[in-house]
C-alpha cells in the first residue's frame with residue numbers, strides 16, 4: 623500500500639505542476655454514490671461558466687452516463703471508466719487531462735468514483751478536495767469515515783430539502799465535522815430546491 627501510494631504521489635505532483643504551468647485550478651469532488659455530485663455539477667456549471675472556463679472529468683466504474691449528463695451543460699467532459707476500480711488515481715487523471723485543452727481552461731472539476739473511503743487516500747494532483755454528504759446517508763458518516771472529511775476543504779451537505787423526512791441531526795453533523803476538521807467550510811445545498819448553490823459557486827471563486 624505504501625509503495626502504491628508513493629508511486630501515485632509522484633504522478634500527482636507531476637499533474638499538479640502541469641496544471642500550475644497551465645494556470646488550471648483542479649477540484650477533486652468526492653462523496654458516496656448517489657450523494658448528488660453529478661447533480662450539483664449540472665446545477666452549477668452554467669453559473670461557473672459565466673466566470674471561468676470549466677471542464678469536467680467524470681470517474682465511474684462503468685458507463686458514460688454522468689459524462690452524458692455533463693455534456694448537456696455544454697462544457698468539455700472526459701469520462702474515465704475504472705472497470706471496477708473504486709477510486710481515481712493520478713495516472714488516470716493524467717491520461718484524461720491529455721484529452722483536454724489545458725491552455726483554454728481555468729478550472730477542472732474531477733468527479734471521483736462514489737466512495738467515502740479510498741478516494742481520500744489517492745491524490746490526483748488537485749488543488750482542493752471537496753466532499754458531498756447527503757442527508758439521506760445519516761449524520762454519523764463524518765465520524766465513521768473521518769479521513770475524507772479531514773482532507774476536504776469543504777463539505778457540501780446536499781439534499782437539505784429532505785431534512786423533514788429523516789432523523790438527520792444537523793447540529794450533530796456540524797459538531798462532528800468541526801471536531802474532525804475545525805477549518806472545514808460547510809455548505810448546505812438542495813439541488814432540487816436550488817438553494818445554497820450560490821454559496822458553492824462563491825466558495826470555488828474565492829478559493830480559485
Ligand SMILES: Nc1nc2c(ncn2[C@@H]2O[C@H](COP(=O)(O)OP(=O)(O)O)[C@@H](O)[C@H]2O)c(=O)[nH]1
Pocket residue numbers: 653654655656657658659660661662736780781782783784811812813814815
Ligand atoms: N431530494 C433531493 N434529491 C437530490 C438532490 N441532489 C441530487 N438528488 C438526487 O439524488 C440522486 C443521485 O444524484 P447524482 O447526482 O446522480 O449522485 P452522484 O452519484 O453523487 O453523482 C438523483 O436521483 C438526484 O436527482 C437534492 O438536493 N435533493
Ligand SMILES: [Mg+2]
Pocket residue numbers: 659660661688733
Ligand atoms: Mg455521479
Ligand SMILES: [Zn+2]
Pocket residue numbers: 707708709740741
Ligand atoms: Zn479504491
